Amino acid sequence: MNSLLEQFLSEARDFLQSISEKLMQLESNPNSVPLMTELFRFVHTLKGNSGLFDFPEMTRVLHASEDLMDAVRNGRVNYSNTLADQLLEAMDFVGMMMDEIQVEGKIIKNYSATAAEVAKSLRGLLDSADAVNVPVAIEIYTEEGLAAKAISWAELPELNLPESIAMALYRCVMDGDTVFWLQYTPEPECFFKGEDPFFLARQVPDTLWRNVISTNDASSLAEMDVYRSQLIFQFLTTAPTEELDDLFRYVPDQIHRIKIPALAFVKPNGSVNNQTVDDEFISSALVLLEENNLAGLTRTLLTMLELSAPDLWSSSVLRWVLQCIEVEPDNERMQYALLNALRTQITPDWSSMTPTIKPHEVAIEPVAVRSVITPTIPVISSGLPDELLQIFHTVVNTQREILSLPGKWSAGRLQSVAATLLGCYRTINHVYEIETEAALQLALTEKSPLPLLALLEAALLDVAVVNTPESEIIESLGGRENANRGSEDVVSVGRRSEDAAGASQSKTLKVDQEKIDRLMNLIGEMVVAKNALPYLANRAETVFGVRELAREIKSQYAVINRVAEEMQDTIMQVRMMPMSFIFQRFPRMVRDISRKLGKEVELVLEGENTEADKNIVEALSDPLIHIVRNSLDHGLELQDVRVAAGKNAVGKLIIRATQESDRVLIEIIDDGNGIDPTVIKNKAYEKGLIDEATLERISDQDAVNLVFAAGFSTASVVSDLSGRGVGMDVVRSAVERVNGTVGIESIAGKGTRIYLSLPLSMAVTNVMIIQSNEQIFGVPMDLVVETVRVPRSQVRMIKRKQTTVLRGRIVPLLSLNDLLANDVAQLPNEDDEFATLIVRIHGEHVGILVDNFRETVDIILKPMTGILGGLPGYSGAALLGDGSVLMVLNPRELI
Amino acid sequence: MAIEYKKSLAVFSDFVGVEEAENLLEWLLKNPKGKINLAECGHIHAANLQVLMAVKPQIVAGSKDENLQLWLGML
Amino acid sequence: MKHILIIDDAATVRLYHRNILEAAGYSVDEAINGIEALEKALVKPYDLYIVDVNMPKLDGYGFLKEFRLQENIKQAPAIMVTTEAGANDRTLGYAAGANLYLTKPIKPNELVAYVRLLLGDLS
Incomplete structure (x- = not known):
């Protein structure tokens, strides 16, 4: 397993734990903004991390969780127990996949169906809220899967469909179907991986339109490399997203998906001649529309159609108006816009009809959708290779966008924009370097971005930039790579010294546990070895009679003793772990179990920061879980029983850790129905654990202690929670194994207190x-x-x-x-x-x-x-x- | 043989795999007027598809596989 | 060798970026939040900063706003890198002082291309 994946798994586990903790805390404090913010950040970061790997199912679920938490954070969705349940379930699912990755190095089983289901149920919570609050007119589905983002009309793919197909698609969307435009760009090397993108493309279900494009750029056919894929597949499909995601689950990054709104299909086509449609006809049609006389309008349009050649653009417009009247009779604006188009001979600008989209507020990552962006500003064609050109434009256009922002401009921001532009210009033969420097100086004096912006606008329009020979750039790229390869040694040496400098800066160091154990053993031996010195001193004095030497040995011993003790303390400190390590799982556990049992339980954790040796803390884990389960199962009563007994309806379970000199005291206290000594006595007698004489004279406290006797289990009903045939005797022996003791106090009807006392450290x-x-x-x-x-x-x-x-x-x-x-x-x-x-x-x-x-x-x-x-x-x-x-x-x- | 090369006609049958692409391109370069018969063809690997797209030979018979023909009909 | 500071609270992401950038011949340091990033930058100026948005203590916006006011180091380009590609976030990032806004995960060759371009290392 590579180190990045290891890092991911180890960090991800921490995140899962924290997420479940925060969810628990939110439960008792559902309006806490800091909690929600933190929770969102955990989910968000975890999703970001998973995106670095090819775990599409995991990322999908996390993405849905992130969106949901974002909605919660922004108050669009209210926190609820259902929501917490679903999120926890989702995190369990993620945890399960991580277990598989941990063992197998990758995800082997097919989880796409489960992932889709989990994501869907998360989105269900979101959608119900979104439906009311946030109208999303257009969604873009990126390679990340289900990210719904608004995009502008300009960013929709250019669709040139035959009219009949366009109309069919338009009707589909109006009928409530979702039509996706899908572009699948297989990576060039895919054939070598045994992929057949064409085969995959043919599997796309519910395809209403398909297209394949070749990007073959070989100058002659003989030079064509048939084993590098040059194909781009495009589809319009009504298939559900889950099916599409599943189909392309191995190549999600090669898929670009956009949900197409109905209006995008309304695009008349045909030949445009100079002969415009009779103005009088248009006017009369508009009057009929205004009078809402759709029947009359339809007749007029049909007459006009008969008179015109069917392949004309204007005929297409007429057919679209008819279609619109049929499908959306109430959409006057659309009908008006189409009729008006007969005058202008330009396809209506539908973007103005979707007021929810504000072109300047929507954004997508240009690189991800490069195939569909219609550049809105002049573009420099510099002869750079396509990929670099794209990046160059992204960077330059971004600087332009930045310079156009309102507000106060610090010198640092102006300088950074100039520095960025200079970096770009250096790529294309150092153009505009002097001009940019000058503009920067002016901008700094004026404290305004305008001089830089003006220069940039001018540069973008300047065609002089166009002609950097392509070969030159490619050479310089290749040259750099070669140079790097050549100087590899130098690089690595430099890096090593860098590391040395960086090491002192890191604050936490993760150390293999074995190393700590080894240190512990060594210091143990050291302690023993140093104990030999007093013997030696004794022998020096008694056997050899050199009192002076004996005294010196003793004073040296004092020094070594002090250092050794300090060392031992320090190493023990390293091994110390807070109780929260095991406490943290209780909120979730108590919640799950009490739900299952239909009990209401308030859990109070105290002293989570109490520390003890790692081995002790770990050894405590199972006994504690057992005790807590017992309390929930047999101790705390059902709500109506509690109310009938005059108790608070919600049961209380306290888990408390305190340090008492060199021991840790753990108490598990519940206010349940306690232990009835009579029941215990009789049970013990039945099981033959005590004889008749004992039965008669045993004190109540002693009777209660019988629960620790081997073979004693109070569960009268075997539940799947704690009545698994093991009782408190297991707890006792586990605790005693680490030199701990366990005790119990109980008052029938009032509650039970179980206490464990353990050494802080078991090393010495x-x-x-x-x-x-x-x-x-x-x-x-x-x-x-x-x-x-x-x-x-x-x-x-x-x-x-x-x-x-x-x-x-x-x-x-x-x-x-x-x-x-x-x-x-x-x-x-x-x-x-x-x-x-x-x-x-x-x-x-x-x-x-x-x-x-x-x-x-x-x-x-x-x-x-x-x-x-x-x-x-x-x-x-x-x-x-x-x-x-x-x-x-x-x-x-x-x- | 998934592709049977006749004098000026290449007859595709069943599944035409990736390994055929190089020969196909070679044959089409040698026989610029070579024609293609896809009638009995069920699927062609993407590598062959891009060869056909680049050379654009005349296709004398479309595939009986409807779905395949939907794609290849555009060539 | 040019120095790049990666600021991200996710260790996995830091390692991912570090691997890519080191392989491209850059020297890389890491900071886990905006505060630590400022501390490091003030001690040793970097040629480029790669900044995550959502971080505890001081987030990416906060870092950039502060950073752009620090004499001698304030002019270095900064790439904001985040999974949030929302429009508002983007503008906030630019207003705070980012020069580029990229969405995670960034493909290795893309990240290298952007970094080279911003640092003028392509020629």
Whole structure:
């Protein structure tokens, strides 16, 4: 995949996300102009980007979306939920195509029908509004597809149709058909791509008129290159745009399409002789028209027709008047204009009959429609190759247009116009250079564009410019290309130095995640390595007896320690990600699900900017979605249930992230019907998760906590949303995998609060080293509540289990040797006290008896792999500063 | 053969592909009065079309394919 | 070598234009909005500016209006490039100081031809 496409995909995904976000925000704030403007800009930019590639379906849908958003932005269409739905659907469609591009490098499936449908439904929203507000008299359909733009009459293609066909087309349009003028200009190299443009041309449906033009410019037939297409196909067709778009979907840029208004066909033809139609006849016909005596007028016209030769231009006019009376009896202006044409012998200027078109306000890109433009100002024929000539004229004419603009003129604008013109003139032998400079000086003094404009007008009329030999220009073009090729090395060297200069200017740098991970691992090793220094200092002093060196090592260690910690912090910062990364999908999700369930839900997101390590944030994603789905599905009630319960009709769902020292706290709070502990108790009992005794004495809070028990799922009805057989136990294990904890509080009928607590970063784990059975182990500090020494006398046997009472609470005591299946008693200290680690497991305090406590250390915890990976009870291993391996216990599994 | 060249007549049949264009042009240049019979022709590749358009030979029989004849009738 | 500044908020479009113009032998810098463009132009004047219309912070019109008032750099030609081909936008662009108004996507050879013409590089 090339880098441009990659860039497109990565940027496009951001845009899709932002679009859906903005739509959500608009939902609660439908009149916000800044939101709409921003939304429009996203869609607009995305469409522009897609236009760079050959994804006609994608561009079409985006184009329709853009037009719709433009209408919303301008207040022509009101924002509505339907509108948001359709736009979201359209963006999903675009996203789907991008997925395909990502995988396949291009769009493989044929989406043209779907694209047409999506675009159509978007346009449906637009059209209903446009029909009332904006009359578009003529539409031009450019290669971009369905862009409706007004163009002036002068820009319509010159149609020279036989009268019968013209009349048929005129009737078609009057009957409500849409007639398109279609020009298909295959690219010259198309034969080499296996294309047969003639075959394609023959597939155009509902063709009422067709033509093929050869642009063969070879001076002799022998020189003709038969394998370069020189053809231009033209059609008039009533086929629906969708069919045409589909037919030409691979060559949309070679298609030029214009919707032709009825009047454009009304063009009498025939031979013009000097003998004008009898003036008296015209006068009497006009009188009949004024009296609205159409029957009389028809008779008169028929008589006149019989008297004239049928191939005369005037006869054609007469037939057109008759046609008009038949089709549009009320269109007096048209009939009048035609009759009047008998006097002037000029086809009526229909443009004056379509007041919605203001020639100076309409514009099209000249290059795109070059074949149909009738130049309205004198044109210099300089002998430039056609393509360049077109461009030359576009630029020069544009400067003329600019100079004709009213308003204040800054020196900069005048200078830039002059600079542009000078660039152009240099192309045709440096003509007018001196004159332009002089005119510019005058213009600057007068602060007026007029001197430049006057010179330009004169230049345009000047035929002296005509005769630059063509060969000269072509040579100079070719020469430049050669020169470029020759100096390629120089160019690339220059560019590289340019890049170096530019690098410092960019503000964001996208880095491959793997590189960051590698950095993280390296700094982890560094932290461990630096931890070796205190050991070394210790050895220097105790083993080698050089106290001085020991002190120096220690002071060096302090420095390295500080730098390493800073480095670690910085790298962690790089890995930090805001919660918004996962929060951003909730508005859409909540909206979609609540719609589906027929519930009204207000979603409140708080603390989206709270940051945590990338891995943590990513690991949170699925559990959070699960919890939110649960809340929507089982927590929040239907509207009538809520009202009956005296609650606000709209349910409220709060997702909040806060940072608490080195942990992130995520809360999902709903004001739904809460969890009924009785239901939970009974269910757990039914499923055999608790025994009868527990059922009777379990507290409500404990009962609620049962939802986290493995195999527990409250869904009484299996819905497609959350009742897929996995319950909150999945959430719990996912959270615990990243050293997080999860808890729940619920009041029946009032609502539920689920909270997740996670470390900010999982890269470095703070563990306490403990000693048991002559071995050392690590225990993650985030589980350790406190360390106490429990005198043997305080250990009581309750229900045959060791316990002790700590601060008025009974705490079960477990011996680590027992847990690790070592048949050795724990060693007490000299005072016959047991070192006891109080850990928090699933909200419960449990005491673990060990032989002794040691220091706490920061370690890089590596999960165990291979055979050891299957070992329960350990969360991983780490390397200590002295090179020994520390096994880190996972008390949750151990107990 | 999609084009059968007789003394002064080229008879087109079925589908005349892109590869015929060069020969067709050559033949027409050698036989300036060469005529074309399209009666049994269903389609000609655009390359042949532009040769016919450039040389403008006499077409003695139009195609029985109505749609093709609509296009070629103008030549 | 002549220097061109591409001002566009869409990275894809910037890359597209950059590829074309660099292949044509120009040196190219990028700016993501009007403000950044002004900052860059004031540090290092460019021979030509290719300006998108719809950008955050400072759009193409705003940029051109400001730019045309800056001493020493204000005279460079500017091509406004956008997907909006509406008539009003066009006139606004010219009034703001654009010398040309092109519709995206511009075909590579066309863009190069326009740029060469405006810079007088055809001869």
